[in-house]
Amino acid sequence: MFHYTFHWNQAFQKLPQMLDGALVTVEIALASMVLGIVFAVLLTGARLSGWRTLSALATGWVEIARNTPALFQIYMAHFGLGSFGIHLSPFTSLLIGITFNNAGYLAENFRGALKAIPETQTRAGRSLGMTGVQAFGWIVLPQMLRISFLPMTNQMVWAVLMTSLGVTVGMNTDLYGVTQALNAISFRTFELFAIAAAIFYAITKIITFGARLLAARLFRY
Amino acid sequence: MFNTSLGIDDLIFLAQGAGMTILVTAIAVAIGTVLGIAFGIFRYQAGPVLAAPVTFVLDLFRSIPLLIQLVLANAFIGTVLRLKMSGFTVACAVLSLYTAAYCAEIVRGGIQAVPSNTRRAARSLGMSWFQDMTHIVLPLATRIALPSWIGLALGVMKDSALVYVVQVTELLKSTQILITRLQEPLFLLLICGAFYFIISFPIARFGGYLEKRWSND
Numbered sequence: 439m440f441h442y443t444f445h446w447n448q449a450f451q452k453l454p455q456m457l458d459g460a461l462v463t464v465e466i467a468l469a470s471m472v473l474g475i476v477f478a479v480l481l482t483g484a485r486l487s488g489w490r491t492l493s494a495l496a497t498g499w500v501e502i503a504r505n506t507p508a509l510f511q512i513y514m515a516h517f518g519l520g521s522f523g524i525h526l527s528p529f530t531s532l533l534i535g536i537t538f539n540n541a542g543y544l545a546e547n548f549r550g551a552l553k554a555i556p557e558t559q560t561r562a563g564r565s566l567g568m569t570g571v572q573a574f575g576w577i578v579l580p581q582m583l584r585i586s587f588l589p590m591t592n593q594m595v596w597a598v599l600m601t602s603l604g605v606t607v608g609m610n611t612d613l614y615g616v617t618q619a620l621n622a623i624s625f626r627t628f629e630l631f632a633i634a635a636a637i638f639y640a641i642t643k644i645i646t647f648g649a650r651l652l653a654a655r656l657f658r659y
Numbered sequence: 660m661f662n663t664s665l666g667i668d669d670l671i672f673l674a675q676g677a678g679m680t681i682l683v684t685a686i687a688v689a690i691g692t693v694l695g696i697a698f699g700i701f702r703y704q705a706g707p708v709l710a711a712p713v714t715f716v717l718d719l720f721r722s723i724p725l726l727i728q729l730v731l732a733n734a735f736i737g738t739v740l741r742l743k744m745s746g747f748t749v750a751c752a753v754l755s756l757y758t759a760a761y762c763a764e765i766v767r768g769g770i771q772a773v774p775s776n777t778r779r780a781a782r783s784l785g786m787s788w789f790q791d792m793t794h795i796v797l798p799l800a801t802r803i804a805l806p807s808w809i810g811l812a813l814g815v816m817k818d819s820a821l822v823y824v825v826q827v828t829e830l831l832k833s834t835q836i837l838i839t840r841l842q843e844p845l846f847l848l849l850i851c852g853a854f855y856f857i858i859s860f861p862i863a864r865f866g867g868y869l870e871k872r873w874s875n876d
């Protein structure tokens with residue numbers, strides 16, 4: 439049928455290396471997600487604080503993260519900071535880039551979630567003697583995280599997919615980087631990348647399925 | 660940093676890159692939207708079992724990094740099928756399907772948001788399925804779907820930065836070429852980022868405005 443001989447065996451022999459790469463990919467995605475949530479909460483807090491400069495800075499972060507390509511953000515972390523004499527490893531640049539992106543998108547999701555939480559919740563907290571920060575942290579934040587659980591899952595999938603961009607700044611230990619390096623040796627482009635695609639697909643399915651189980655467990659009431 | 664050696668030729672080079680970004684995005688969004696509407700309606704009409712193959716394939720486009728999709732498509736067309744196809748064609752084809760996968764989801768969501776009683780009322784007035792679709796579902800679903808569709812179109816523009824892997828020189832790639840030559844990464848990246856931002860930000864704001872305006876009634 440095709441004038442091409444598939445060499446699946448040759449590619450499958452590299453599977454252990456690729457799975458190691460997949461582990462790195464998941465690690466980066468998880469780390470960027472945890473950091474992203476922390477920064478997104480801080481950004482949301484900054485936007486709510488009513489402090490002009492702080493709120494403007496936070497809005498600027500969110501808008502830049504949402505309105506420029508993720509690849510651009512990774513380039514900025516790698517080459518942009520590099521021109522200030524800050525030379526980061528590909529791993530760090532990638533992590534910073536994805537975290538920046540995640541934080542921006544999540545902060546916007548959180549803002550949407552906040553609209554669903556009645557103002558009276560904060561007021562009730564305040565009238566119990568809580569400070570503004572306490573009311574946000576103990577009353578609003580848990581509800582906000584709960585409402586934005588599904589968008590967070592989507593963002594996690596995005597984070598996994600975005601790790602593939604690390605190769606552009608010289609990352610060679612994540613799944614895409616490993617595949618690229620193997621491809622440079624064997625030139626079995628189609629076979630290798632098809633396997634990488636299958637692994638990526640499996641990872642995203644595990645995340646969405648796991649999140650569904652977790653949601654069923656967490657949000658029973 | 661302000662002592663730049665960026666010449667007028669380089670600016671034209673950047674503008675060409677920007678033009679390529681817009682061209683690829685426009686083609687992908689146009690084809691992807693048409694396909695996405697078709698797939699979305701099919702998925703809604705056919706029910707979960709019949710539509711399963713389509714759902715699976717569309718899901719693949721959303722669960723595999725675009726970079727890998729492009730590399731795979733290029734390798735498949737170039738080395739397996741041995742077809743001579745330009746990187747531009749491959750990029751447009753992959754991006755179109757990628758857009759269609761997301762668009763189908765938006766369309767399906769839009770159709771589902773139309774209350775079934777409204778549609779039954781239309782059908783019992785003697786409207787055909789097609790009339791129901793064009794006169795009842797289309798206007799109502801558009802209100803739900805259009806803001807997300809604007810977001811999708813902007814997302815595709817940003818993701819089109821990845822088509823450099825199939826040798827298409829779009830904005831980010833032309834920036835990178837200039838960085839290698841001029842060694843002024845920060846300045847060039849800021850120009851490039853500003854371009855994306857200037858296009859994306861007002862349209863995103865408009866989308867947000869539409870969403871807010873249309874959600875109240």
